[in-house]
Amino acid sequence: MAAVKNLKATEQAAGRSGGDAVSMAERHLVQPWPAAGSVGAEARTLIGEGEGIYIIDADGKRLIDGPAGMWCVNVGHRRKELAQVMYDQAMELSYNTPWYTMSTPSAELARRIAGHAPGELSHVFLTTGGSSAVETALRFMQFYNNVRGRPEKKLLLSRGGAYHGSTYLSASLNGRPRDRDWMDGADALVVKLGSPDPFRRPNGMSVEAFGDALVEEFRATVERVGADRIGAFVGEPVQASGGVVVPPDGYLKRIREICRENDILYISDEVVTAFGRLGHVFASGDVFGIDPDMITFAKGVTSGYFPLGGVVIAGRLMEELRRSNHPDAVFSHGLTYSSHPVGCAVALKNLDLLEEGVLDHVRTVAPYFQARLKTLEELPLVGEVRGLGLMACVECVADRESRNPLQLDKDVGNRIDAHCQELGLLVRPLINMCVMSPPLTITKEQIDEMVAILREGISRTMDDLRREGVWQG
Structure with missing residues (x-):
């Protein structure tokens, strides 16, 4: 909660709150890749702080930064150097x-x-x-x-x-x-x-x-x-x-x-x-x-x-x-x-x-990262897990025989991301896919945490799709 107090103190010092930021964004900020129906009137998840492989949203929730920002926060957040x-x-x-x-x-x-x-x-x-x-x-x-x-x-x-x-x-x-x-x-x-x-x-x-x-x-x-x-x-x-x-x-x-x-x-x-x-x-x-x-x-x-x-x-x-x-x-x-x-x-x-240890660390943990994510293929919604190094994709399909993603709700990636955010993980959703590319400093223990949350997020999504009759699985 210390991070939340720091964030609120910063906002108060500026005379603004998280709610103010949402309101200002909806009135003035044009987001990247907007839909015509919400262009210029949209607010997105407000992030307050980052630390290592984690980010903290405006409500104080701590999330693993699964996409490393946008494939880019390679050495992690809040590096003083x-x-x-x-x-x-x-x-x-x-x-x-x-x-x-x-x-x-x-x-x-x-x-x-x-x-x-x-x-x-x-x-x-x-x-x-x-x-x-x-x-x-x-x-x-x-x-x-x-x-x-x-x-x-x-x-x-x-x-x-x-x-x-x-x-x-x-x-x-x-x-x-x-x-x-x-x-x-x-x-x-x-x-x-x-x-x-x-x-x-x-x-x-x-x-x-x-x-x-x-x-x-x-x-x-x-x-x-x-x-x-x-x-x-x-x-x-x-x-x-x-x-x-x-x-x-x-x-x-x-x-x-x-x-x-x-x-x-x-x-x-x-x-x-x-x-x-x-x-x-x-x-x-x-x-x-x-x-x-x-x-x-x-x-x-x-x-x-x-x-x-x-x-x-x-x-x-x-x-x-x-x-x-x-x-x-x-x-x-x-x-x-x-x-x-x-x-x-x-x-x-x-x-x-990178030269002083991060590259060596990636080469050490990457096989573990790929192997742990590969276990998600046990879930019937998952058609394939693929990747290399510290980047991977979980592709969901209606059925494995046809590998057809089109019969699924096209928002399945966003559904999984929403569940994962509740559980403490930010995912990069791409229609029927979830992309993972965490900061390169991630440890094996943190990989285990990430995969466990992703597994639960996919499982909850399967339950949603079955309940709604979108997918029989």
Whole structure:
């Protein structure tokens, strides 16, 4: 209850209460991803404090932060080291324009990030988050091909189930139907491939054969569209918001080879998987054995303490631009807060924490995390539990034979989340799925607590669905 008293004292000092915050939000705050029926008139769960892997809502309820904020609070809440470096850097240099000045933290961060990147990746462009990181990678591809005299080589290959951002161009890559139901996109620039989700492979097909089919689809698409028109393939090593989809073994390596053979840039979107989520700073090389032409990152680079993202770019691409016949061509792209000194200082300290033990901890507890969650497949509502590292998805289905989620109440994920919140766990609901990606500092005992609550939340949801006649189970 001490946390509640602290929160109330803070609110009283500001002359406002939790109720005031709800009222102000309903009157003035436009939330992300709102429905038209509630846009501009909605309040969401009010969070007051965080501590380690837990958050505390405005009523004082302590919850395990199952999604780690938004896949991002990797080293946990209330890390004094990060708060202190944020203060120290702000007192030394709070901002500098990246158009014609630079700061030491940005140069040092670029060096350290490049040191962790696979293959020829050696240069870093810093942005404000994941969407702007992906947007930067796409615009760099366009600039690169324009300078090289290939203005027609601009098409983008993306996949079903993908999520790459919310800016106009990055969102155009998204492959989840609900992302585009009511939103426009640069459809003429994007060619969509099938989803790499083994759980949704055709009946009777092995995972190996499914992987072969995905590779053949990719190769056939390149031949049909023309490699001379395709600028880049963009793919998450693990599709995060698509439901933690882990592709078949060897699939990414084979796609990488096809890209290399056809001079198509491979952009690995590691906004979620980088900075420890899979036990390494970058998963592309250390987990999947690929060396992309670019890697995008954000979220865990500062553990959510400051907005920051970026793109790591192969040195080869820089050398080709420098050797071009257009030395005066300008990559006219940048952001007011590119290379923000406070964000870069936080990222450096966050990287220290990862290197000094957090990455080792993830590699130690991840098998236990996956094994404990896998036990939830004992529940008849659960079709599959899948994941890698400290990210996992529990997918619910009407029946396991058809793997059909459509006969279920489409709000089943929210139902489970509501029960879990009552029991002390915040879940990331995605229609018929529940995603778990807790802070990387989680212990085995806390994993047990998390899984026990999730089991009970799913069990209560099954009872609700049976009682309402939505599901027979």
